[in-house]
Amino acid sequence: MITMKSPEYLSKDILDEDFVRVFRLPFLVQMALGSCRVHLKARFITIPTLGQKLYTVMCIIICSLLYFNITKLYISLYYEQSIVYFLFLTVTGLDQLSFFANLIHVRFLNGETNTGFCIMMQRIDRKMKIDHNNIFNKTVIRANILTITLIILLYVGLVISTLILKKYSLVTLFGLVHGQLILLVEMAYCSNLIIFFFIRVRFVNAIIKNHVHPENQNQPPKLVRYFITNRIMRYLAAQTHDFIINDTDVYLKQLFEGFSMFTDIYRFQVCLFCIKLVVMSLLTFEFCFVGIQKSVLASKNLANYYVIVHSVIGFITALYISGRCEVFFREIRETKRLAVAVLLKYQEGTILTIATKKLKIIQSN
16 A cells, blocks of 8 residues: 655755755766756755666766777877886776766765755755745855856866867867866855855854944845845844844754765865865876976877866865865854853853754764
C-alpha cells in the first residue's frame, strides 16, 4: 500500500520561488556542464535523474577522448626529452583524474545529503523569518552572477584567442577546459554559499547589537538595496526582530548545523582543488621551465602556456575563497564578543541563559 506524505511534510521540501531564484544561475550552468548535484523541477528538489547521470557519463567519455587526443597530439613533441615527456604525461594525467573524481563525486554520491542541504538552507531562512527578504537574496544573486559570469568569460576569451590565432589544434584542449570549468564553477558556488551563511550570522549579530547598543538602530541608511553593511543590518533587524522576543540562540544553532553540513558536502571538492592547485602549479612550472631550457617549448606557442592560465585562475579563485572564509569567521568572532557583552550586562534571568547558550554553541563548533 502506497502512503501519501502529508501536505505539511511536502511543503517543507518544496522550495520558495524567491529561494530558487537565488541559486537558479549556478544550477543552470552546472546542468549544462553535467555537474549539478541536485535536480530542481517545479520548485521540488530531488537527486539527479537517470537522464542527467547518463549525460554526465557522456561528458566523461567525450572528455576522455579529448584528453587522449591531447596526449597523442603533443606527445611527439616531447618524446625525445624524457623529463619533459614525463612531466607532460603527469600534468595531463593528474588533471584527468581530478576531473573524473570531481564529476563522479558531485553527480553520483551524497545525493540525499545534497537535497537535504538545500532544504536546510530554506528552513534556516524560514526560521529566521527572512525567507522573503529581497536584500539578502539579491546579494547572493549578484555574487552568483558576477563570479560565474567572470569565469565563463575568461574561458570564452581563451577559446576566442585560439580561433583568432588559428591554433586549431587547441580545439582538442576543450576537454581540459571543460574539466577546469566544472571545478571552478563549483568553487565559485561554494564561495557564494559562504556569503549566504555570512549574511545570516551578521543579521544575528545585528539583532544582538541593537539590544546591547540601541542607539542609531532605526535611522534608515543610504544605499540599502546595494550593500549589506553593519548599519543596514541593524536597521533591517530593528524593523522585524527583537533580541528578547526572537530565539537568536536557535537561529545560531541552525546556522552552525547548516554550515557543518555545507563543510561536509564541499570538503572533498575543496581538498581536491587545493591538491590540484599546488601539485599542478608546481608541475606546470617545472614543465615550462625545463621545456624552455631544453628548447622544446616555443616561447610564443599558446598551446604550451595554456595550462599556465589555468594555474593563475586557480590561484585567484583560492584567494577569493580564502577571503570569504576569513570574513565569515571574523563575523563568528564578533558573535562571541557580543555574547560576552550580554553576559557582562546581565547577571541573571532569561537573557543571561540565551547568551550562555550562544557561547556554548560557538565553542562547540
